[in-house]
Amino acid sequence: MHLPDGFLSNGVSAPLIGAAAAVGVAAISKVRSAFLKQVPVLKQKLATFPNVGGGVESSTQFVLTKVGKEHLWRMASVGAFIFAAQMVNFKVMDGVSGHLLGGVLAALILGPWAGFIIMTAVLTVQALMFGDGGIIALGANIVNMGVIACIGGWYAFRWLYVKTGKRKKFFLILAAFVAWVSVVAASAGASIELIVSGTASLSAILPDMIGTHALIGVGEGLITFGLLVLLLHKQERIAAMAYDEEDYDDQDMG
Amino acid sequence: MPRWHMMKKTMTTKTWVSLLVVSLLIGGGLSLTASSSPDGLEHVAGTHGFFGSAVSYLTGVIPDYALPGVDNTYLATALAGVVGTAMVFGTLYILGVLLFPRRQAGQK
Numbered sequence: 001m002h003l004p005d006g007f008l009s010n011g012v013s014a015p016l017i018g019a020a021a022a023v024g025v026a027a028i029s030k031v032r033s034a035f036l037k038q039v040p041v042l043k044q045k046l047a048t049f050p051n052v053g054g055g056v057e058s059s060t061q062f063v064l065t066k067v068g069k070e071h072l073w074r075m076a077s078v079g080a081f082i083f084a085a086q087m088v089n090f091k092v093m094d095g096v097s098g099h100l101l102g103g104v105l106a107a108l109i110l111g112p113w114a115g116f117i118i119m120t121a122v123l124t125v126q127a128l129m130f131g132d133g134g135i136i137a138l139g140a141n142i143v144n145m146g147v148i149a150c151i152g153g154w155y156a157f158r159w160l161y162v163k164t165g166k167r168k169k170f171f172l173i174l175a176a177f178v179a180w181v182s183v184v185a186a187s188a189g190a191s192i193e194l195i196v197s198g199t200a201s202l203s204a205i206l207p208d209m210i211g212t213h214a215l216i217g218v219g220e221g222l223i224t225f226g227l228l229v230l231l232l233h234k235q236e237r238i239a240a241m242a243y244d245e246e247d248y249d250d251q252d253m254g
Numbered sequence: 255m256p257r258w259h260m261m262k263k264t265m266t267t268k269t270w271v272s273l274l275v276v277s278l279l280i281g282g283g284l285s286l287t288a289s290s291s292p293d294g295l296e297h298v299a300g301t302h303g304f305f306g307s308a309v310s311y312l313t314g315v316i317p318d319y320a321l322p323g324v325d326n327t328y329l330a331t332a333l334a335g336v337v338g339t340a341m342v343f344g345t346l347y348i349l350g351v352l353l354f355p356r357r358q359a360g361q362k
Binding site for chain 2: 001002003004005006007028031032069070071072073074075076077078079080081082083084085087088089090091092095096097098099117118121122124125126127128129130131132134135136187190194199200204205208209212213215216231234236
């Protein structure tokens with residue numbers, strides 16, 4: 001799934017780099033606002049005469065919530081897991097292998113924006129340190145695996161979860177299904193980029209890409225299912241599930 | 255928007271430390287069992303004859319997931335896996351520390 005350099009034309013790679021950067025800025029701002037809270041700061045000032053509003057000055061500053069530190073751990077550990085799991089290629093048929101993508105996994109555990117940051121970090125380390133995935137194609141890879149699979153996967157999951165009545169017994173099944181869909185969707189995204197680049201023709205590549213990744217997606221679904229089972233067993237709150245809880249919006253923080 | 259600072263009241267990083275340890279084990283152990291067949295995209299590129307158009311502008315510090323300078327191929331892969339996993343962890347942790355001021359409420 002990691003597009004190397006040379007497959008895509010510059011006319012396709014360049015806007016995708018821009019798109020990846022734009023989503024990155026949005027993601028950082030979203031995550032930052034969830035991480036921190038704005039607190040009023042009272043400053044003692046000298047009282048003046050005539051009184052120009054002295055005495056106490058009020059302003060606000062952002063502080064890291066207590067729980068914020070744990071979220072550093074969550075994001076970093078989930079990222080580490082996705083990198084490691086992506087190394088383990090599994091056989092899907094003779095002469096073809098596939099590996100975890102992890103987009104839906106990251107989104108469901110930490111929300112779409114933190115998930116996107118995780119995917120971007122994984123893909124960037126792979127491209128810069130391991131030569132896995134091209135450097136000019138990094139934008140395309142981030143769009144396929146970060147935007148389509150991760151952010152798209154989150155909204156697809158939420159839509160389906162709400163449609164099916166938010167039943168917890170469907171949670172894991174839906175998660176696995178959306179994980180499968182995300183791999184197929186990401187491969188369709190990569191196919192379209194290849195077609196627009198003029199590398200391959202539509203009729204030739206699209207059925208093959210989707211067919212192969214429909215098999216790889218089964219592995220994605222199983223791994224996503226497995227890790228979510230473990231985390232729920234440990235009673236860790238999963239963003240996709242905590243989103244619906246009544247106390248989710250309370251002010252118990254900092 | 256999930257506001258994850260509100261997600262859990264009793265905090266523990268235990269699970270997440272375990273996940274990091276498991277990840278290191280996967281990167282340094284299970285990765286040795288990885289299939290060396292081409293992945294989905296490479297396979298499709300091969301059957302449609304554009305695999306050869308791939309170019310490599312940057313081979314990276316650890317090309318092909320094998321730590322350079324290590325003769326034993328299994329050890330080279332295992333070390334590359336551990337280094338890479340630790341590197342992603344470190345990148346995200348440092349990114350978090352840099353992005354979010356480490357000041358607690360109450361302090362000025």
